[in-house]
Amino acid sequence: MDEVVRTIDLTRHFGKMVALDNVNITIRRNEIFGLLGPNGSGKSTLIKILSTLLLPTSGDAYVLGYNVKTDYMEIRKRINIVAGDDRPGYGSIKVKENLWFFSQLYGYGVREGWKVVNSLIEEFGMQDYADRKLNRVSSGMFQKYNFVRGILNNPKLLFLDEPTVGLDVEISREIRNYVKSWIKRDPERTILLTTHYMIEAQELCDRVAIIYKGKIVKVDTVENLLKLVSGEHIFEIKTNFILNDCLEDIKKIQGVKGLYSDSDVSTGIAKLRIVMEEEGPIADILSLLKERNIKVLALSKEEPNLEDVFLYLVGSKLR
């Protein structure tokens, strides 16, 4: 079974809303497959269908060869889900008791469950807070606990729905490292990861599907996706406060293929990322900024990342 997931014209409506629109993807064994898309693009909806919590409106989906509509019990034995914005478990009992509880749902025996839980607690360095009540742990500890819960049943397919959302850099990195080493240890394991952090997709995923408004725009390896914009020139300009119509004027300059900006309200500094076919227009941009009395604080040439790919393919920004 080299095809862990296959969807055929998979579509899901919510009323008139089309959350997934004729999605056709395959996920291969032992890969980390990423779904990259902005809020509301249908990432979680796809996960819910594949994890048998939601039925498609039309089309089909197979997980490990089983049909999600009919063979869902077979699928459930072999999957698990970790969603970054959920808080599963019970706050008034200990972290390790929560893990044991889930081990029972996953079919371990009473004592076998404790054994598995205790060894995972050790492996993940959770001894410090395994005896703390779940409602007393930090969000970083919680996410680690939730990840351990997610691998407790040794799933063949693990769904990670924005597993690092809201976590600081340090803990996010720790979780990403767990993900990498977990999948490496067994060739039967496969991961479907959703994120809207492009660094996460770039660092973890073997292949990435770019999803936008329920449609799969492109599926390829990170490397190949980056090649799409390798011919482009990417600049980052830091300025003080900048108005929207000025951004619109920059977009109109010949040779500018895309632009997105982030402004930091607390410092008043705006960061513009500009994708261009050639380097020439940068001079025009700088003179335009000067005309408008906008101070340029820094200018740098950047390596393309997935965010630029997204911009290039969809024409709007990821976040």
Added chain:
Amino acid sequence: MIREIFKTAYARAYVRIKGVNSDVTHFIIDIGLPLIGLSAILLAYKSLNAPSQFLAIAAIGGAMMAFWYNVLWGMASQFYWERETGNLPLYISSGAPMPGVLLGMALGGAVNMTIRAVGVLLATVYLFGIKLYTSEIVPAFFLFLLTLFALYSLGMIFASSFLRFGRSVSKINELLGEPMLFFSGVYFPVKVFPFAIQLIVSLIPLALGIEGMRELMVFGNSPLQILWIYIVLLLLGIVFFYIATKMIKYMEERGKTTGTLTLKWE
């Protein structure tokens, strides 16, 4: 399959019993507050020089009252909260039998409440010098178990079907709270109701259980005289339990179609 159900139930009950009893102050509050409410009634009866049987009637009803609240707040609205935290989708996608989860919630709740109810009853017996017949204690205990079986099976139906009320579930609970206690005759014998109402009331497990226990422990009647109560409770329990397992299945299917299985803040 049966083994799976009991295993799941055991784990779910464990969590519930551990969780509720991890704080001693909660335990004291859980016994103390009902005791105050019940004491008010008992003092009123006492000051009116009511026959001592009246006090016993109220004490049994008052101790049983907590079970009804537990069914509402610990069962009926439970899945709403479990969905908010993300537990419910994980239960379902784990493949563990959902009737086992329901059963575990019920068992855990029943054990927790029994400890408290016994506490309340013993306290009133001691404080108000209430006399109860103890010669039929074993049949009374058996009746008590049957009452819980029927009552919590009803709770399991609520747990699955109330998911569709979303956050209004707390209003529904309030609506079911006092009226049901009233018709169960917590502080008075249901015989005061007209016969037609008594018939309907006899379908409420709590009312039946309270009535039966009074017959045994207050009036010293024999279990044979109230055999019908045993039978009705048993039948109710079986029927309710069966409906509950169908209901949870239906709820899951419906949720998968409408998308409400994972919907938050509904």
